[in-house]
Amino acid sequence: MHFLARLASRHPWAVLAVWVIAAALSLPLAARAPAALNADPAGGLSHSGANTVSGLLRERFGERDTNTAILVTRSLPPLTTPQGQKIYRAFVDGLETVAGVSRVVPATPGGPVPTQATDGVLALTVAQIPLQEGGTEALSRVRDYVRGVQSEALTIRVTGGQAIADDFTEFAETDTKRSEFTALPLIAGLLLLVFGALVATGLPLAVGVLSISVAMAALYGLTFLMPVSTFAQSVITMLGLGAGIDYALLMVNRFREELRHGTDPRAAAARTVMTAGRSVAFSGSTVGIAMAGLILPPVAFVRSIGIGGVLAVILTVLASLTALPALLALLGERVNSPRLLKVTWAQSGAASVAWTAFARRVTARPVLGVVLSTAFLLTLTVPALGLKTGYAGAWGLVPGVPSRDALGDVRELGAGGLLSQFEVILDLQGQRYTPADRNRFQGTVNELRALPGVKAVISPFLTPADLAAVGSGGLEALSVLTRRSFSADRKLLRLTVVPDDTLRAQDIAAFEARVRATLDASGYAYLLGGAPVGGEEFSRAIIGTLPGVIAVVFTGTFLLLMVAFRSLLIPLKSIVMNALTVGAAVGVVTLVVQGGFLAAPLGIPADVGVLDASLPVLLFAVMFGLSMDYEIFLLSRVQEEVLRGARNDEAVVLAVGHTARIITSAAVIMFIVFVAFMFGRVVATKSIGLGLAVAVALDATLVRLVLVPAFLKLAGKWNWWLPGWLDKRLPHIRLEH
Known part of the structure; x- marks a missing residue:
């Protein structure tokens, strides 16, 4: 801290020059990052049955372009008329010429079960495109073609696995940008109320934008090394805006207090780094530990979110401890100009009379505060016990997104199963397929065909029922995915x-x-793949890592808090209470997203049914880390008062009186940032925003201002108990703000 304090206060121009250069170099790269992200649910699994099957289909069966774009057309006049057929035929002929489309399977009227609706208005067309490299580009060209040929006589909507994944990526990007633009003016207004001066208002915003820009550039570089989740962008924005503005708010407030004491601007900047800067660094460390927990799972997508979060935290803390104090050192008293509001909702070094009185009432009845607060949080947690996770697919997008809306037409045509096919590869154990195996294989096919919910089994032994089930031209359409039944x-x-x-x-x-x-009973060695299997494997892989992530985050946080506060009870209490906050927030998200409670007013579809598998891990890490901000703001002040000689009970009251305005101001800022993410079109992003908004609201009010003070009062001297032998071996860190 001494080095950073001297650097920022003595060489402010050099520090700012480095950040300006970094920002200038980062902006072009940051602009490219969103397009390089993706939402493939299984893309981050290095070893999975679905990926193994896909590899075998390419290498042993000669399948190259097994990806499909499903196009649903509405034609007036109907396809059953000569004019309708002419319009549709022209559309298909043009589609076949689109670069990246290797094959088109059109609807064919007159089959046993037509692939168009009975009135001939709806028809389904399948376009075969690359599976991996080039899939997104080919689909983009298909969509460009569709936009160019649509007319009053022919409307077209595109869906399919690639279309759904690409819509996730596109709308997650645009939603994040829209959330930023929505939140920033509201945050600026709040900061103006807090500081009353335009310059002071702009500094926290500058720190947030600066850290986000550099972090997004680093994220773009990461895309060359591993698949990066779309959610990483949202996490960087949330942490950069939320935590960055909170830290800057704390630093600017401390600097203004130092100026009021008559301190020279550069000395005030150095003092700000040595006091509030320590709390910022420590708070950032707890958030960093929580986000680093996401790097542990062997899933590239989750790791990318963790790396993105760690990058955002490191850069946010670094900007807060270097660029911000450098600006403060140069601005001096000008940080308070122009004064726009004479009466401000500002923090000050003096304790708030109202919050001090509130703290005395809470600590006067500590048992009541602990019992009622805990009971309320546990009640909110109950819905989380029924949490279901998975890859929601098109249902993870809100109505109005074309790939989701088109799915309804596909299902109306009876072809919904095309999006949920299971690929089965049977291994003959080195023996060539012979006529003697025919009956055994056909028996397995018949048993699969008889299973509940199975519409057809595409194999060398297709029956008339299979042909009828997939409709006229259905065999040809499905051969896009199953060109051959035998390996080479x-x-x-x-x-x-x-x-x-x-x-x-x-x-x-x-x-x-x-x-x-059924396959187990067949006696064949087999592999099972397909999009549904890939989604399930991805979900199980992520959820399976949650206990390990929780254990690592709890352990790291406990050790860090133990060193900072010289206590065993304080870190244990902090972990339990933060866990209560996280559980309550997850319970609310489960109730809304999965249960549909108040889903419509919040703009969340009532038919999602599950939470995205990434959400429990992501929500835990981000919520737990950010909740520690307020914990440290409060506990560092309690410790400071105790070290000054105050009794434990009085120290708690004084700490609440001095920090409540900081905590509530910071919480309102974070709440605005997170709520802004609820106005998007990707349900997972809306769920993250909802969960974090609920967590911040609960943590900054009920937990930090009622439950924690009440518990600290009950624990008394045990709050600061540490075995003597351990006390001698731990380094000494003192936090101030």
Whole structure:
């Protein structure tokens, strides 16, 4: 801290020059980052059954372009008329010329079960595009073509796995930008109330924008090394704006207090780093530990979010401890100009009379405060016990997004199962397929076909029922995904199980279990893949890492708090109370997103059914880390008062009186940032915003101003108990703000 304090106060121009250069170099790269992110649910798993099956289809079965774009057309006149057929045929002919489209399977009227609606208005067309590299670009060209040929006589909507994933990425990017633009004016207004001066108001915003820009540039660099989740962008924005503005608010407030004491501007900047800067560094460390917990799971997507979060925290803390005090040192008294408001909602070094009185009332009845607060938080946590996770697919987007809306038409045409196919590869154990195996294989196919919820099984033994189930031209359409049933060496057999409708995330596990049970009984060695299996494997991989992430975050936080506050009870209490906050917030998100309670007023579809598998891990890490900000603001002041000689009870009251305005101001800022993310079109992003907004509201009010003071009063001297042998071995850190 001494080095940073001297650097920022003695060489402010040099410090600012470095940050200006960094920002200038970062902006072009940061602008490219969103387009490089993606939302593929299984793309981050290095070893999975679904990816293994995809590899075998490419290498052993010659499948190259197994990705599909499903286009639903509405034609007036109907496709059953000559004029309708002419319009549709022209559309198909043009689609075949789009770069990246290797094959088009059109709707064909007159089959046993037409692939268009009975009135001939709706029709389904399948375009075959690359599976991995080039899939997004090919789909983009398909959509450009669709926009160019649509007319009053022919409207077209595009869906499919690639379309849904690309919409996730696109709308997550645009939602993040819109959230930033929505939140910044509101935050600026609040900061103006807090500081009353225009210059002071602009400084926290500058720190937040600066840290986000550099972090996004670093994230872009990360995309060259690993797949990076779309959610990483949202996390960087949330942490950069929320935590960055909070830290800057604390620093600017301390600097203004130093100036009021008559301190020279550069000395005041150095003193600000040595006091409030320590709290900022420590708070950032707790957030960093929580985000670093996301780097542990062996899932590239989750790791990318963790790395993005750590980058955002490091850069936010670094900007707060270097660029901000450098600006303060140069501004001096000008930080208070121009004075726009004479009466401000400002923090000051003096204790708030109202909050001090409130703290005395809470500590006068500590048992009541602890019991009622804990009971309320546990009640909110109850819905989380029924939490279900998975990849929501199109249902993870709000109505109005084309890929989601088109899914309704696909289901109306009876082709919803095209989006939920299970690929099965049977291994003949080195033996070539012979006529003697025919009956055994056909028996397995028949057993799969008889399973509940199965519409068709595409294999060498197609029946008239299978043809009818997939409709006229259906065999050709499905051959886009299953061009061959035998591997080139005739040692692998392949079949495709088509459900009777698109499977929702909560239904996939049961369907998969039935398929696996049948395959287990067949005696074949097999691999099971397909989009539903990939989504389930991704969900299980992430949820399976949650206990390890929690253990690492709890351990790291406990050790850090133990060193800072010279106590065993304080870190244990902090972990338990932060866990209560996280549990309550997750319970609220589960109740709204999964249960549909108040979903409509919040703009969340009532039919999502599950939470995205990434959310429990992501919400835990971000909530737990940010909750520690307020914990440290309060506890550092309690410790300071105790070290000055105050009794424990009085120290608690004084700490609440001095920090409540800081905590509430910071919480309102964070609340605005998180609520802004609820006005998007990606349900997962809306869920993150909802969960964090609830967590901040609970933590800054009920937990930090009622539950914690009441508990500290009950614990008394045990708050600061540490075995003597351990006290001698721990380094000494003193926090001030």
